[in-house]
Every structure is written in C-alpha cells, then in structure tokens.
Amino acid sequence: xxxxxxxxxxxxxxxxxxxxxxxxxxxxxxxxxxxxxxxxxxxxxxxxxxxxxxxxxxxxxxxxxxxxxxxxxxxxxxxxxxxxxxxxxxxxxxxxxxxxxxxxxxxxxxxxxxxxxxxxxxxxxxxxxxxxxxxxxxxxxxxxxxxxxxxxxxxxxxxxxxxxxxxxxxxxxxxxxxxxxxxxxxxxxxxxxxxxxxxxxxxxxxxxxxxxxxxxxxxxxxxxxxxxxxxxxxxxxxxxxxxxxxxxxxxxxxxxxxxxxxxxxxxxxxxxxxxxxxxxxxxxxxxxxxxxxxxxxxxxxxxxxxxxxxxxxxxxxxxxxxxxxxxxxxxxxxxxxxxxxxxxxxxxxxxxxxxxxxxxxxxxxxxxxxxxxxxxxxxxxxxxxxxxxxxxxxxxxxxxxxxxxxxxxxxxxxxxxxxxxxxxxxxxxxxxxxxxxxxxxxxxxxxxxxxxxxxxxxxxxxxxxxxxxxxxxxxxxxxxxxxxxxxxxxxxxxxxxxxxxxxxxxxxxxxxxxxxxxxxxxxxxxxxxxxxxxxxxxxxxxxxxxxxxxxxxxxxxxxxxxxxxxxxxxxxxxxxxxxxxxxxxxxxxxxxxxxxx
Numbered sequence: 154x155x156x157x158x159x160x161x162x163x164x165x166x167x168x169x170x171x172x173x174x175x176x177x178x179x180x181x182x183x184x185x186x187x188x189x190x191x192x193x194x195x196x197x198x199x200x201x202x203x204x205x206x207x208x209x210x211x212x213x214x215x216x217x218x219x220x221x222x223x224x225x226x227x228x229x230x231x232x233x234x235x236x237x238x239x240x241x242x243x244x245x246x247x248x249x250x251x252x253x254x255x256x257x258x259x260x261x262x263x264x265x266x267x268x269x270x271x272x273x274x275x276x277x278x279x280x281x282x283x284x285x286x287x288x289x290x291x292x293x294x295x296x297x298x299x300x301x302x303x304x305x306x307x308x309x310x311x312x313x314x315x316x317x318x319x320x321x322x323x324x325x326x327x328x329x330x331x332x333x334x335x336x337x338x339x340x341x342x343x344x345x346x347x348x349x350x351x352x353x354x355x356x357x358x359x360x361x362x363x364x365x366x367x368x369x370x371x372x373x374x375x376x377x378x379x380x381x382x383x384x385x386x387x388x389x390x391x392x393x394x395x396x397x398x399x400x401x402x403x404x405x406x407x408x409x410x411x412x413x414x415x416x417x418x419x420x421x422x423x424x425x426x427x428x429x430x431x432x433x434x435x436x437x438x439x440x441x442x443x444x445x446x447x448x449x450x451x452x453x454x455x456x457x458x459x460x461x462x463x464x465x466x467x468x469x470x471x472x473x474x475x476x477x478x479x480x481x482x483x484x485x486x487x488x489x490x491x492x493x494x495x496x497x498x499x500x501x502x503x504x505x506x507x508x509x510x511x512x513x514x515x516x517x518x519x520x521x522x523x524x525x526x527x528x529x530x531x532x533x534x535x536x537x538x539x540x541x542x543x544x545x546x547x548x549x550x551x552x553x554x555x556x557x558x559x560x561x562x563x564x565x566x567x568x569x570x571x572x573x574x575x576x577x578x579x580x581x582x583x584x585x586x587x588x589x590x591x592x593x594x595x596x597x598x599x600x601x602x603x604x605x606x607x608x609x610x611x612x613x614x615x616x617x618x619x620x621x622x623x624x625x626x627x628x629x630x631x632x633x634x635x636x637x638x639x640x641x642x643x644x645x646x647x648x649x650x651x652x653x654x655x656x657x658x659x660x661x662x663x664x665x666x667x668x669x670x671x672x673x674x675x676x677x678x679x680x681x682x683x684x685x686x687x688x689x690x691x692x693x694x695x696x697x698x699x700x701x702x703x704x705x706x707x708x709x710x711x712x713x714x715x716x717x718x719x720x721x722x723x724x725x726x727x728x729x730x731x732x733x734x735x736x737x738x739x740x741x742x743x744x745x746x747x748x749x750x
Contacts, residue, residue, distance in 0.1 A: 156503060156505055157400060157401065157402040157403075157440075157441060157446060157503065157505070158400075158401055158504060158505035158507050159398055159399065159400045159498050159499070159504055159505070159506055159507065160401070160507045160509055161191070161197065161397065161398055161506065161507065161508045161509060162397045162399075163196055163197065163397075163508055163509065164200075165380075165396060165397035166197060166200040166201065166204070166377060166378060166397050167203050167204045168204070169204070169376065169377045169378070169380055169393050169394055169397070170186055170200065170201045170203070170204025170205060170206055170377045171203075171204040171205055172204075172392045172393055173206075173356070173373050173376055173377055173393075174204060174206060175205075176356070176359060176360065177359070177371060180359060180364055180368075181366075181369055182350075182359070182364070182368060182369055182371055183207045183369060183370055184206050184207065184370065184371045184372070184373045185206055185207055185208045185210040185230050185370065185371075185372050186198070186201030186206035186208075186210065186377055187209075187211070187232070187372050187374025187375075188201065188209055188210070188211055188220070188374070189210075189211055189212045189213065189216065189232065189374060189496075190374050190375065190492060190495055190496050191378065191495075191499050192215075192216055192219075192499045193213065193215070193216025193217065193219045194219075194499075194506065194508065195219065195220055195223035195224075195225060195622060195624050196508040196622075196624070196673060196674030197378075197674075198220055198223075198225055199225070199582065199619060199622065199674070202225075202227055202619070203581070203582075204377070206373075206377075207227075207228065208227045208228030208229060208230060208248070209225065209227060209228075209229050209230070210229070210230040210231075210232050210374070211229060211230070211231065211232060212232040212233045214231075214235070214242055217231070217247065218246065221246060222623075222646060223622055223623055223624045224622055224623050228249065229246070229247055229248055229249075230247070230248065230249045230250065230251070230275075230372070231243060231247045231249075231250035231251065232251055232372065233251065233285070234250070234251070234252055234253065234254060234257055234285070235250075235257075237257065237260055240257070240261055240264050243261065243272070244264050244265045244268055244270055244272050244304075245268070249272075249273040249274065249275060249308055249347075250272070250273075250274055251274070251275050251277050251285070251311060251313075251349075252274040252275070252277065253277040253278075253279075253285045253286050253287050255298055255299070258274065258299060258302060258305055259302060261274070261302075261304060261305055262302035262304035262305045265304030265305065266303050266304040270304065271304055271305070271306050272305055273306050273308035273346075274299075274305055274306070274308060275308060275309040275310060275311040275347055275349055276295070276296070276299070276307055276309070276337070277311050277312065277313065278292065278310055278311070278312050278330060278333050279312070280314065280320070280326045280327075280329060280330060281314075281318065281320045281326065282312075282313055282314045282316065282318040282319075282320040283317060283318045284313055284318070285313060286313065289329070289333065292333055292336060292337070293336070296336075296337055296340050297340070300341065307337060307341060307345070308345065308346045308347055309334075309345045309346050309347025309348060309349055310330065310333055310334045310337055310345065310347075311330075311348070311349030311350070311351075312326075312327075312330050312349070312350065312351060313352065314326070314351045314352070314355070315351075315352070315354040316352070322350065322351050322354055322355040322358050323358065323363070324358070324363045324365055327350050327351070327355070327365050327368055328365045330348065330350060330368070331348060331365055331367035331368065334367060335367075347369060347370045348367055348368050348369050348370060349370040349371065349372060350364070350368035350370065351371060351372070352371065352372050352373065352375070353371075353373050353374060353375040353376040353377075353381065353383075353384045354384055355368075355371055356371070356373070356376050356381065356384060356385075357384065357385060357390075359371075360390060375492045376390075376393060378397060378398070378495065379395060379397070379398070379490075379491070379495065380393035380394050380395035380396070380397065381393050381395070382395050382489075382491055396489065398490060398495055398498075399455065399487050399488070399489065400442070400447065400452070400487065400488045400489075400490060400494075400498055400504070401485050401486070401487045401488075402440035402442040402469065402485065402486055402487075403440060403441050403483065403484070403485055403486075404440055404480055404481070404483065404486055405439050405440065405441055405468070405482065406438065406439040406482060407436065407437070407438045407439075407473060407480065407481055407482050408436070408437060409435065409436050409437070410434065410435065410437050411433070412429065412430065412431055412432040412433060412434070412435050413431045414429060421465075423444070435472050435474045436473045437470060437471065438470075438471040438472075438473040438480060438486070439468050439470060439471070440468070440469040440471060440486055441467075441469075442464070442468075442469040442504075443464055443466045443468055443469060444464050444465065445466050445467065445503060446497065446498060446504050447464075447469075447490070447494050447497050447498050447501070448491075448493050448494045449461055449463060449464035449469060449494075450494075451490050451491040451492075451493045451494025451495075451497075452469075452488040452489075452490060452494055453488055453489040453490065453491075454486065454487070454488055455487045455488060455489060456476055456477070456478075456480070456486065456487070457475075457476070457477045458473075458475035458476040458477045459471055459472070459473060459475075459476050459480075459486065460472040461488075508674035509673075509674065519546065519548065520547060520548050520549065520550025520556065520557045521542055521547040521548070521549060521550060521557060521560065521745070522549065522550055522551065522557050522559045522560070523539060523559075523560045523561075523562070524559070524560075524561050524572065525561065526562075526563050526564055526565075526568060527564075528563075528564040528726060528727055529561070529562030529564065529725055530562075532725055532734050532737070533562060535734065536734065536735060536738035538560075538738050538741060538742075541738075541742055542741075542742065542745050545742065545746055545747055546746075547745065558717065558718065558719065558745065559576065559718075559719040559720070560719070560720050560721070560722075560741065561719070561720070561721040561722070561723075562721075562722045562723075563721065563722070563723045564723070564724070564725055564727075566683065566723040566724060568723070569681060569721045569723045572719070572721055573621070573679055573681070573721065574620075576679050576718060577620030577621045580620070580675075580676040580718050581620065581676060582620065582622075582674065582675045582676055583621050583625070583675050583677060583679055583718060584621065584625035584670070584671025584672055584673070584675045584679070585621050585626045585627070585678060585679050585680075585681065586627050586629065586667050586668070586671050586678055586681070586711070587626065587627065587628045587629065587681045588630050588680065588681065588682045588683070588686045588699075588704075589628070589630060589681070589682070589685065589686050590632050590633055590683065590685045590686050590695065590698055591631075591634075591683070591685065592628070592631055592633065592634035592635070592638040592639070592642060621679070624670075624673070625670060625672075625673060625675055625678070626647050626648070626671070627647070627648045627649075627650070627666075627667040627670050627671055628642075628647060628649040628650065629650045629660075629663055629664065629667055629686075629699075629707070630650070630651075630652060630655065630686040630698055630699050631650070631651045631652065632651065632652040632697055648666075648670055650663040650666075650667070652697065652698065655699065655703075660703040660706060660707060661706060661710065664707045664710045664711075665710065668711065668714045668716065672716045676718065677716040677717060677718035678711075678716055678717065678718065679718060679719045679720070679721070680708075680711050680719075680720050680721070680744065681721050681723065682704075682708075682720070682721070683722075683723055683724040684722075684724050684725070684733060684737055685698065686698050686699060686704070687699055687703075687704045687736075688701075689732075689733055689736055701736060704740055705739070705740065705743045708740050708743035709743050709744075709746075709748065711744055712743065712744055712745060712746040713746075720741065720744050722740075722741065725737065
C-alpha cells in the first residue's frame, strides 16, 4: 500500500441508516441522510437510501453535482445558504434548502421566477446555538416578507444545535420550534411539510422519549456514518455500528528514542507550543499520514497499546512500546476516527477511498444456473457447457440463489436486459463490466423516442438504477462509436477503455481497474461479453479487437476476483462459425475458473 487509504463498509452504513429510520418512524419523524462527511460519495448515499432515508442532505454544490452525475435522483437538501453568485445553481439542482437571510431569499425568488420554478425552503430559526437562523423576534416580519416572494415557498422551519455553541437539543428548545412552526402555519394558511429538529445530536433526546410532538424531520449524518461516536458520548447506542470507517497507513520508521525532544524548544510548524512528558526511552513509529490528511487528535488506534503522540504535515508519530502484537517497518497501522478526523480524511486527495459492500463477506459461488434462448441453448448443448462447468466443481443451483453464478446466452444483445436487471435486484448493488466493440449508446431521437434496438447499454442506464449505478459501469474494448454515442459517453462520465488505451496499458491493467471500479461499494459485478470484442481467426466480426488470449485473461481475472456474480454472452447467432462458438464456450469456462493447471 503506497498511500494511506480509508475503507468504507457500506453494509454497516446501511445498517445504521435503517436503525435510525426505524427509531424515527416510530415517532413520526422522516430523516434525511447527510453525506457531507464523505464528500457526497455516491456509494454512501445509496447505502443510506437503501437504509430508508427520505433524501440526501449536503452542504457543497460540488458534492451535489457528484451525486446527480451518479444518477441519484432522490430529493436533495442543501444544508447551508449559497453565495449570491450560485443561486441559479441552487434553483436548478436542489429540491429544498435551509435559509435564514432575507436578501438571499429575494435573489432566489428572482432567479426561480425567471426559470419558471418555485424553490422550497426550510426557514431556519436560531434557538440559542448562535450559528445560522433568524432570531425568534424577527419570525413574523420575515415570514410576511417571504410570502411576497413569488419564487419561494416556505416548506418548513428548522433549527441547528450543537454545531457551534454546543447547545444540546432539549424538550424545551424543540417545543419552542414546534410553536414557531404553528405560527408560520397560521400565517401561510397551510400545514408545513417539515419541522426539522436538528441533526444527529437530537437522537439521544428521541431515544430517551423526550422529543416533542410536531417534530417530523432530522438531518442525520454522524450517527449513520460513525454510529454515534460523537453523538452518544456517555452511553453508546449499542444498536449502531461504529466501525464503518478505517484509516490505514504504513509504518516508515520504527526506532527507540527519548520521549523528550533535545534542545531549545520553540513553536511547531502549526504555531503551537508542544508539551511533552518524560517517559524515558520509548519505541516510536512514524506512519505515512499527516495533518494534510487528518486531524491527528481524532484518531483512535485499532491495535491495543498503540498511542498517537502527534503529527507534522506529512508524518504521524506513534508510541509503539506496548503495541500488541508488536509492529515493524512496512506493516500497516489502522485507526478509527471521530467525525472531524473523518471529514478531513475524506477531503484529502492523498488518501485513497475504498468503498466496500461488506468487509465480512467472503466466499465464491459454488452453484450455477443457465438461461438461454433457442440459439444460446444450442450452443450449450453442442459445446457441452453445463457438464464442463460441473467438472470445475459447480453444482446446478437455483437461479435466484444469492451465491449462484448465473449465465445467460442470447442471440440478441437487447435480450440480455431483463437478465441483468434481475441480477441487479437479486444482489441489491451490482457493478457492470461491458466487453464489446460497439458503444451501444445511441441516444434518444429528437421526438423523445426510445433508443434504437441496438442501443443496449443506453437502455440499460434507464432501467438498471438503483441496483446498478453509472459509477460502477466500465466499458472495455470499444472501437466503434458514432459521434452522438461518444458525446453521451463523455457526458455520463462512464469509464471506457478503448482499444487505443488497451494497446497502451495492456488488457490486464484495464481489467484490473475495471474490477476495482465495478466492485466499489457493490456485492460484485455482472460481466457482459459480445464476441465481436475479440479478434478471432477466420471471422471478420472481431478484426482489430482484443486477442483470444486477452479475452481468456479477462475472464480468468473476473473469476479470480471472487466478485463475478453473473455472466451474459450475447450476439450468438445461427451464422456464427462453429470454431467461434467453441471459443465462446471456452471463454465461459475461463469465467467459471478454468485454468491450464
């Protein structure tokens, strides 16, 4: 591992989201999941949505754009007021925002009216934390002014607590919020959609049964991401999992040194005067994590006996004297984090982010299932595919079994769609590796007609979310793309390995990257293969494509990854030469794990 990395267990995040949602639902509260702690990572947002949150709340337009580009179309709430120069972006991309400044709301109204829209706001009220929010005495005149703005609708009221003044949510201050909501409802003549009673810090009050009636929304981030590590300080909520994130670095030096620096002491690189305790000679380690990556004071070592002593911009200094078991140069050292440390790690471009569906999930499929059309079925019979798969140690199993490796062989590419869609539903979160010479991305016609019949991938992108997301789709072997298709591919930001790039980096590297992308935050991936991707002797369909050996290598890598969940072969028509059909059968066997020895 050359750089620090943070692993993100999406199954734990989904579990925490579901736990919070269930608690809130019992009190008539609908939470939004806050993803700003992970910089709007789409995989994290999807995990929260699978856990049942109503929508996603974010504080940065860059993160919102990232979510929208990934195909996440749930309601999105902006947690902070935008600069005046970004109001149009607010109106175009955000469903609801938290607002407290009348001048800004006038600009929102002006832009929204010009665009023919009405923007929903939650009017924030300051209940003593002294961050954002109008003062309660100004509520009535502010609402009167907003009611004159044609492009703005008061969808709710809310408050923020603990973030600045550390004011704890109580029955008393949240009862005040409910009273203010009733005032607004009288003035608007309609019930409010939302009475937003704060963030994760309101959950202890809810869990204790002290939440006043009338609060129907919370904006929850830390409790879902961190399991309430910074929320339930004195008495943890055992139902939440605190281990969704783990930061790992490598030890660059391990030496015995004095615990007191030697020489005249001044200030450190960050303007602080460090304080040291004389403990004699101690075993010290230096890891490749620094203050550019993390707030060192927020790190919690996972290995017993390891202590964090401090950090410079690039190095983390550790006491390893009592580490159990001992640590040496080149070994990894891992940490849990508080919310502040997590936020800085996720923001650092020097830390690799590794979303994982479930770090505890292991094991390959040992059963298989096959579904075909008439032509695909003929290939299975002629090439004795089923029996040869069973010789590899597989047993025929149920098509809907979670651990069953399923195979589809079809003549027409478009007939693969229902199979891939079902695979996505079965595995809940699936990646897609598409090995084909053609883009299959011809966009809709001008009249809004559906994509043409051969635009299979274009059709997939309209029917597969949320089970298969664009950020987990990779195209390999592309050598034919119309200008319209190329434009669509660039706009969608799909990862594409054209033949030119494969020639430059090699098929193995392309496949290695593809497996990583398709597996990020999923339970595995589906592999779609079309024979025209491969340059096979005596057949004109694949001239200029990847070689037969490279195709076998791609299939073998898919099998060795342990993450291949389903496989489809399409473009098998009756005119396919017999030797090509035989080679396709061999490719299938490679995907099921066949090797030379």
